[in-house]
Amino acid sequence: MGPFRWPSTENDIALAREVAASRPEKPNDWDGIATRLSEHFSTDGKPVELKARGCRERMDRLLSKYKQEDAKSLKRSGAEEDYNELKQLLEDISTFRRDMMVLKDKEKEEKRNQAENGKRKAEMMRRAVMERRRETYDDNQDSIHSSEEESEDEELIKKMVRKDSKSNRPRLTKLTAMEMLANKYEKKAELKEKELEIRKMELELNTKKHESEVQERQRRLEVELEERRAMLGLVLSRSNMQH
Numbered sequence: 001m002g003p004f005r006w007p008s009t010e011n012d013i014a015l016a017r018e019v020a021a022s023r024p025e026k027p028n029d030w031d032g033i034a035t036r037l038s039e040h041f042s043t044d045g046k047p048v049e050l051k052a053r054g055c056r057e058r059m060d061r062l063l064s065k066y067k068q069e070d071a072k073s074l075k076r077s078g079a080e081e082d083y084n085e086l087k088q089l090l091e092d093i094s095t096f097r098r099d100m101m102v103l104k105d106k107e108k109e110e111k112r113n114q115a116e117n118g119k120r121k122a123e124m125m126r127r128a129v130m131e132r133r134r135e136t137y138d139d140n141q142d143s144i145h146s147s148e149e150e151s152e153d154e155e156l157i158k159k160m161v162r163k164d165s166k167s168n169r170p171r172l173t174k175l176t177a178m179e180m181l182a183n184k185y186e187k188k189a190e191l192k193e194k195e196l197e198i199r200k201m202e203l204e205l206n207t208k209k210h211e212s213e214v215q216e217r218q219r220r221l222e223v224e225l226e227e228r229r230a231m232l233g234l235v236l237s238r239s240n241m242q243h
Contacts, residue, residue, distance in 0.1 A: 003050075003054065004041070004048055004050055004054065006058055009082045009086060010082065011056070012062055012086055013082060013085055013086050013089065014040060014041075015033070015037060015055060015058060015059060015062075016059070016062065016086055016089035016090060016093065017089060018033045018036060018037060019033065019059055019089075019093055020089050020092055020093055020096075023096065024056075027052060030052035030053075030055055030056050031052045033052070033055050034051055034052045034054070034055050035050075036052040037050050037055065038050045058092075062086075063090060063093065063094055063097075066090040066091070066094065067094065072128065076126060087131060099231045103228060103231070104221055106224055106228070110154065110221070110224070113217070117217065123218070124206075124210070135199075
């Protein structure tokens with residue numbers, strides 16, 4: 001049995017109808033089209049056995065001619081309305097394939113964005129952990145330094161009081177020395193408070209920035225979802241018109 005030559009426009013229309021209806025993507029889809037068309041084209045005296053590859057290549061050639069606006073090659077023989085039907089089917093198939101390519105590209109972009117967002121989130125978490133560790137370390141160091149300074153200050157007060165008792169100057173009381181140290185600690189507390197305020201402002205700015213990025217990503221996804229629904233609705237409506 002020799003290869004099928006697709007002798008008429010009616011054969012091309014039957015192929016285009018099958019492709020428009022089943023929208024093949026996988027090899028098994030083309031196997032089904034070949035089986036159905038083989039039964040459709042066969043007669044009692046002349047059986048036809050089509051292959052999936054032959055159907056796929058024929059459709060690719062028809063679409064190529066349609067895109068090149070090669071009306072003469074498409075029309076060949078047959079009624080004008082047959083040619084118009086074939087042209088409409090090829091337009092629908094071409095539009096559907098183009099829309100599917102756009103959707104696949106968007107899906108790839110979404111996956112890429114999700115991967116980038118995941119990396120960005122992981123980096124933010126890593127920085128947050130490092131910041132907490134640094135703050136914990138700073139607090140521990142402050143506690144150690146504070147304890148050391150308290151010991152040093154107590155020793156300093158004792159020395160100042162003992163030294164003053166041996167001179168003729170007015171006696172420096174322990175209360176006076178404590179007041180001097182209180183002023184010192186007050187200034188240190190003010191500096192620490194300013195540092196904490198700065199950290200708080202930095203944290204708030206980072207949080208607002210992150211929330212803004214999340215809202216922008218959600219807005220983009222909603223827009224893309226609406227576009228996808230619109231494209232699928234257009235394809236389905238065209239398919240229903242043909243049936």
